[in-house]
Amino acid sequence: MIEAECDRRTILKPVVCGSGLALLFSAGAAAAQNTAPSSGGVVGQVFDTIQPVTEAGVHGFFQLLNNQPIAFILLSLALGTLIGKFSFKTISLGSTAGTLLVGVLLSMIAEAAYGITYSIPGILSSFMLLLFMYALGLKVGPQFFSGLRKGGLAFLVIGFVVWSLNWVICYFGANLIGLAPGYATGLISGSYTITAILGVGQDALANGAYVPPDGTSVEQVGANMAAAYAISYVLSTVLTILLIRYLPRIFGYDAVAEAKRAEEDFSGGATDPVPGAPGALTMGMTSVGVRAFVVIQKDFIGRTLSQLADDFPAVPILRVVRGGKILDMTDDPTLQANDLVTVRADVEDLMGKEIKLIGPESDDPLARNVPIEVADVHVGAHKISGKSLAELGAQLSGGVTVQAVFRAGNELPLGPKTDIHFGDVLRLNGPNVAIQQAAKKLGGIAVLFTMKTEVLYLALAMLVGYLVGVITVTISGIPFAFGTSAGVIMAGVGVSYLRSRNPNFGGPVHEGARSFLQDFGLNAFVAVLSANVGPKVISALGGDTILWLALIGIAGALIPPLVAFWIGIKVFGLNAIISDGAATGGRNSTPSLNAIMEESHSSVAAVPYPVSYAFTTVLALIGGYFSMILS
Structure with missing residues (x-):
């Protein structure tokens, strides 16, 4: 009876349903009473009632992926990433294109061979994409506004070129071949990989802005749009990834070298990452060293640490070890013979005569093992301003050195005469x-390297960006919106931009966590997308129409970015990576x-991306609407 009540076809479905659970336990108890305590008696009976997860064979495998979409996503990610690592003559797909290909092939095989249509809720892919966009915004925020100042007009022109060429190729290509109504709009949507264009095309049908010719129904036009979209979408996505990846190489540029030049250009010659940026709180190369000595010279014995700091300001003492114990430095201890002192200073000073006055060098690990931290401190004391x-030597004692100074997100030349203003950010290194x-004397809080990521700020910033993106204004039947993706990436840009001015803003974000959100978010989005697109490709197959859809879609996808x-x-005269990003x-x-970004080993290509992205999103929706009306 239990088997009759339960759906065998649902994977991992409980063996019993509803009140059958009590029946199973009661039956199990009765069986236990009637069975001799032989090896595996009760256990064997219980496990006899467990049904198979799915039927055996290849059909069962694809059925499993249908009933458990998480398994489909993870399998696509694993195999796609593995395939993306293989290269032929230095050319490789990369993890994103690999994931897309694997997902589409799995969904097409399931549809064609077994009649299984994969459909994963779009909310999952949308959320993953937003995670990617926010993480990317955090990465490029400080460079975004300098990018606008350096090449804003060029980015807009490049975007316009891409959009206009795509529209001309797809619309006039479909008309030249004599394709039926709806195909042109579907080609534009698929080759541009903007699903919303299908929406404005359907709007034109629904509100009567476009009336199909006699003998053609509204449903048929809609089906034509979907078919053209599915065919051109898959081909355009994969081939565009490859084109964009290797565009610099096609024109004879070294992507990695170009990216380094672009980073230097957009950093204004700065050598340290701005506060909040990846790699900001790393020590890097320094001429400052730490050494330990045994106190035997009379000039040091009987002197307090504060007295020695006045006499030898260039060689501060970080730690005092006596009898195998570390003394409390806040008590201003007096040095005794045979104490171990740890000093930190420039190598030149460590080799000077002052050091030789202390005594012989020690390799005692307790004295030498002084962790050196790097922290950003926002200057919040007005009395510091102008010095x-x-x-500021007195405020920066105890072995603290200034690694970099930032004002309004820009690195200043560093030297003894560099003046500090209220609101500046000092990057310090030294003992915690x-x-x-x-930091207390500077009127700020030390922001140290952390392994944590602040979820509160992430959620609030993404929420604000998402809500801004969904605001829609309808003009003449065409809906205009900034777009949730653009809204969220700008939220990330805003958070990182403000953090570069004040590192206390936005909470700590560990670079490893940010990088994971960026990579996993995008590839998971692509995996879900591939599951839903594959069945549509199958339905569009047949006749020579598919050949024309493929050719026009590929031309509309690849020629515009190549020309732009x-x-x-x-x-x-743009840098090759910047032009590629635009x-x-x-x-x-x-x-x-x-x-x-994978090819150039840099994220600098993302600097112009939001500018041309937002601009062409609006143009693409307008163009999609008119492509339907003009059909």
Whole structure:
């Protein structure tokens, strides 16, 4: 009876349903009473009632992926990432294109061979995409506004070139071949990988702005749009990823070298990452060293630490070890013979005569093992404003050195005469206790390297960006919106931009966590997308129409960014990676952006991306609407 009540076809479905659970337990208890305590008696009876997860064989495998979409996503991610690592003559798909291909192939096989149609809720893919966009915004925020100042007009022109060429190729290509109504709009939507264009096309049908010719129904036009979209979408996505990835190489540029030049250009010559940026709180190369000595010289014995700090300001004492114990530095201890002292100073000073006055060097691990931290401190004390670094020596004692100074997100030249203003950010390195004391004197809080990520700020910023993106204004039947993806990436840009001014803002974000959100978010989005697109590709197959859809879709996807890239480097003189990023934004291809970042080992291509992306999103919706009306 239990088997009759339960659906065998549902994977991992409980063996019993409803009140059958009590029946199973009561039956189990009765069986236990009537069975001799032989090996595996009761256990064997219980496990005899467990039904198979799914039927055996290949059909069962695809059925499993249908009933358990999480398994489909994880399998696509694993196999796609593995395939993306393989390269042929230095050319590889990358993890994003690999995931898309695996997902589409799995969903197409399931549909064609077994009649299983995969359909994963779009909310999952949308959320994953938003995680990617926010993480990306955090990465490029400080460079975004300098990018606007340096090449805003060029980015808009590149975006316009991509959009206009795509519209001309798809619309006139469909008309030249004589394709039925709806195909042109579907080609534009698929080749541009903007699903919303299908929506405005359907709007034109629903509100009567376009009336199908006699003998053609509204449903048929809608089906034509969906078929053209599915065919061109898959081909365009994969091929655009490859094109964008290798555009610099096609034109003879080294992507990694170009990215480094672009980073230097957009950083204004700064050598340290701005506060909140990846790698900000790392020590890097320094001429400052830490050494330990045994106190035997009379000039040091009987002197307090404060007295020695006045006599030898260039060689501060970080730690005092006596009898195998570390003394409390806040008590201003007096040095005794055979104490171990740890000093930190420039190598030149460590080799000077002052050091030789202390005594022989020690390798005692307790004295030498002094952790050196790096922290950003926002200057919040007005009495500090206007003083030079040389004058701030008293506030930066205890082995603390200034690694970099930032004002309004820009790094300042560092030297003894560098003046400090209220609101500046000082990057300090030294022992944690000394950094905390210095931060207190500077009127700020020491922001140290952390392994944590602040979820509160992430959720609030993404919420604000999402709500801004969904605001829609309808003009003449065409809905205009900034878009949730653009809204969320700008939220990330805003958070990182404000953090570069004040590192206390936005909470700590560990670079490893940010990088994971970026990579996993995009690839999970692509995996879900591939599951839903595959069945539509199958339904569009047949006749020579599919060949024309493929050719026009590929041309509409690849020719525009190729021409726009050339205009960027030749007409506007843009850096190859920056031009590539602008063309990618104009093409609205987020997976391609990830591909060029992988190829160039840099995220600088994302600087122009939001500008051309937002601009062409609006143009693409207008163009999609009119492509339907003009059909």
